[in-house]
Amino acid sequence: MLEQLSLFDPAFCQRWRGGSHTWRPVHEGGFDQRRYRLEPVPEAAARRFVAEHHSSRSFPAARMSFGLLEGDHLVGAVVLGVPMHPAVLTKPFPTLGLGLAAEVSRLVLLDEVPSNAETEKSDVMALQQPTPF
Numbered sequence: 738m739l740e741q742l743s744l745f746d747p748a749f750c751q752r753w754r755g756g757s758h759t760w761r762p763v764h765e766g767g768f769d770q771r772r773y774r775l776e777p778v779p780e781a782a783a784r785r786f787v788a789e790h791h792s793s794r795s796f797p798a799a800r801m802s803f804g805l806l807e808g809d810h811l812v813g814a815v816v817l818g819v820p821m822h823p824a825v826l827t828k829p830f831p832t833l834g835l836g837l838a839a840e841v842s843r844l845v846l847l848d849e850v851p852s853n854a855e856t857e858k859s860d861v862m863a864l865q866q867p868t869p870f
Contacts, residue, residue: 749762752847798819799819818839825838
């Protein structure tokens, strides 16, 4: 019998490929951020990557797209998008202007990227100098 895994179980992280999900044990870790770089990428490249690898096969209304690269190989994409409602971000951050408000709409990593990359690269993104949209 198959066991249902919790989406909130810290022992596993979920990945998607070709519309099917897999679970990666977090303890396998091994993510070394020195092997990767996060760079802005053209929306068209992010759109192709997300459409191929995300479970929804859709691309959100985007403000900015980043690619996770290992060498010259695109292994992930992060799409900062327009929130469904302005209050999603302006309510908890009242001084944030609507022109700067963005949410992580898609975060897609290939299975070959070690577990915990989602957390590591999100931290790096948050620490980078803000870029105006």
